[in-house]
Amino acid sequence: MKKIIESYLQENHDMLIQLIKELCNIPAPSHKEEKRAEFCKKWLEEQGAEGVFIDEALNVIYPYECGEERPVVIFMAHMDTVFPDLEPMGIKEEDGKLFSPGVGDDTANVAILLMMGRFLAANRPKSTCGIVICANSCEEGLGNLKGSKALVKRYKERLLQVVSFDGYTNEICNCAVGSMRYRIEIKTKGGHSYFDFGNENAIVSLAELAERLYEYQVPEDGSKTTYNVGMIQGGTSVNSIAQQAEMLYEIRSDNRASMQQVQAYFEKMIEEYRQSGVQVAVEVVGERPCGNKGEDNIDQKKLEQLCKKIIESRSGRETGFTSASTDCNIPFSYGIPAVTIGLCLGGSAHTKQEWIFIDSLRPGFAIAADLILNYCEQ
Ligand SMILES: [Zn+2]
Numbered sequence: 001m002k003k004i005i006e007s008y009l010q011e012n013h014d015m016l017i018q019l020i021k022e023l024c025n026i027p028a029p030s031h032k033e034e035k036r037a038e039f040c041k042k043w044l045e046e047q048g049a050e051g052v053f054i055d056e057a058l059n060v061i062y063p064y065e066c067g068e069e070r071p072v073v074i075f076m077a078h079m080d081t082v083f084p085d086l087e088p089m090g091i092k093e094e095d096g097k098l099f100s101p102g103v104g105d106d107t108a109n110v111a112i113l114l115m116m117g118r119f120l121a122a123n124r125p126k127s128t129c130g131i132v133i134c135a136n137s138c139e140e141g142l143g144n145l146k147g148s149k150a151l152v153k154r155y156k157e158r159l160l161q162v163v164s165f166d167g168y169t170n171e172i173c174n175c176a177v178g179s180m181r182y183r184i185e186i187k188t189k190g191g192h193s194y195f196d197f198g199n200e201n202a203i204v205s206l207a208e209l210a211e212r213l214y215e216y217q218v219p220e221d222g223s224k225t226t227y228n229v230g231m232i233q234g235g236t237s238v239n240s241i242a243q244q245a246e247m248l249y250e251i252r253s254d255n256r257a258s259m260q261q262v263q264a265y266f267e268k269m270i271e272e273y274r275q276s277g278v279q280v281a282v283e284v285v286g287e288r289p290c291g292n293k294g295e296d297n298i299d300q301k302k303l304e305q306l307c308k309k310i311i312e313s314r315s316g317r318e319t320g321f322t323s324a325s326t327d328c329n330i331p332f333s334y335g336i337p338a339v340t341i342g343l344c345l346g347g348s349a350h351t352k353q354e355w356i357f358i359d360s361l362r363p364g365f366a367i368a369a370d371l372i373l374n375y376c377e378q
Contacts, residue, residue, distance in 0.1 A: 001123070001373060001376065002378060008119055009362070009365050009366055012115060013365070015115070016111055019043075019114060020107055020111040020361075021091050023036065023040075024088075024091040024107050025088045026088070027085050027087060027088060028079050028081055029081065030080040030137070030140045030143030031143060032086070033058045033080050033137045034058060036135075037054050037079060037137070040079065040110070040135045041053070041060050044062050044117050044118070044121070047121050047122065048121040048122055051063055055154070057137050057138065057146050057147045058079075058138070058147065059135070059136045059147045060135040061132060061134050061151070061154075062121075063132050064127065064130065064132070065127045065130055066130030066132060069158065071159075071160050072132050072155050072159060073131055074134060074152075075113060075116070075165065076113070076132075076135070076136045076148070076151065076163070077109040077110040077113045077134075077136070077165040077166065078138075078140070078147065078327060079106070079110055079136065079137060080138055080139055080140050081105070081107070081140065082102070082105075082350050083101050083102065083352070089102075093358070096357060096358050097346075098355060099355045100354065100355075101354055103346070103355065104342070104344050104345075104347075106165070108364070109166055109342065109344070110135050110165075112361070112368045113135065113368065115365065116369060126377045127375055127376045128376065129375055131376075132155060134151055139166070139327050141286075142181075142285060142286055144286050144287070144288070145327060145329060147327070148164075148328075148331075149330050152331055156336075160299075161338060162331040163307075163338070163339055163340075163341065164328050164338070164340040164341075165340075165341060165342065166326050166327065166340050166341075166342060167342040167349060168344060168345050168346055168347075168349075168356075169319075169341065169342045169345055169360065170345070171319055171321060172304060172307050172308060172320070172341050173322050173323065173326055173339060173340035173341070174304050175322070175323035175324075176289065176290050176323070176325065176326070176329040176332040176333070177224070177252050177254045178253060178254070178256070178289050179253075179287075179288045179325055180263060180284065180286070181250045182249045182266075182282055183246055183283045183285050184206070184246060184270070184280065184281070185244065185246040185281045185282075186234075186244070186281075188202045188205065188242070188243055188244075190240060190241045190242060191241045193239040197241075199241050201242050202235070202243055202245040203242040203245045204242075205278055206232065206234065209273060210229050210232070210247060212269050213227065213229070213265075214227075214229075216265050218258075218262065219261055221258055223253055223254055224323065225253040225254075225261075226253070227252070227262060227266075228249070228250050229247050231248040232245070233245070233246060233247075234246055250286075251266065252290075252325070259290055289330070289332070290329065297335065297337060300337040300338075304321065304339060307339050307371065310371055310374075314367045315363040326340040328340045341367070342364075343364030343365065345357045
């Protein structure tokens with residue numbers, strides 16, 4: 001198998017780049033991955049993959065030798081991008097780089113995963129457990145990890161571990177940054193800016209609330225804990241006292257207890273506002289479980305060391321560990337071993353100028369192959 005995979009990697013580098021280009025040209029905002037999902041399913045089927053299906057969350061799932069009761073490992077990469085565009089955003093190749101919105105986060109990783117699905121379908125190596133190849137949905141923003149949640153739920157009883165291919169190769173993510181996201185709305189009587197001057201103004205109340213939230217000092221307990229007001233809107237016109245205003249507020253942390261401290265402060269502020277007679281509505285618009293840091297799990301450590309070894313031997317660079325908010329937040333929340341690693345190098349993620357180094361796909365492709373074939377007889 002070793003020889004076969006090495007020549008597969010060599011011979012299919014161009015096909016991989018072609019596949020990245022095709023995928024980049026299919027828009028896939030979170031919750032609207034239908035077209036990209038259809039493409040992935042059809043493409044896998046054309047390569048001989050059997051049993052591919054799209055689930056209720058728009059995950060494209062290729063279960064390889066997964067038999068009813070067999071334990072499984074999941075390899076996933078997300079199809080969705082942060083851009084709301086429903087028209088193709090283009091791709092260009094220049095100076096050894098590929099430029100396209102979402103090219104590294106996460107299209108190139110999806111393409112490598114599909115290429116490995118193709119390898120399994122064509123060469124049928126005997127696996128030591130079931131291998132689930134999944135191009136999943138809804139990793140970004142308010143996608144709220146819907147794809148990962150559905151996927152982990154489907155296999156939870158027999159799930160050994162999860163590897164998510166996401167972003168760039170720099171570090172191994174072995175800890176979940178959790179988040180709570182809220183929409184906060186304030187309503188007042190409002191009125192005419194001149195005749196009703198002095199009435200309570202929803203925008204001003206909301207701005208005051210934002211200021212109060214920013215008075216909070218994040219815990220200094222070894223965790224990284226942050227908060228942010230990311231969007232604000234409201235009011236009717238320049239000569240109206242605003243009747244309504246709302247904002248999106250987010251708390252993030254890699255530690256459960258620290259996150260709860262910020263939440264407690266947030267809730268206290270809201271309660272004080274209500275007590276003072278302000279009409280405040282709070283809606284939770286996102287919730288990503290956090291944690292894993294400092295928790296000991298032998299299988300987790302084994303998986304981390306396996307990834308580190310493979311990445312370092314294929315890329316020739318040392319790699320370390322980091323925390324982030326990724327699809328692996330879900331397996332982490334169940335105590336299932338998981339890591340997120342990237343298979344390319346690039347920059348400007350989440351901007352329309354995003355790019356990747358074409359040459360970095362060679363080690364990336366090989367890292368994915370070594371990891372997946374680790375669960376096959378050699
Ligand atoms: Zn991503």
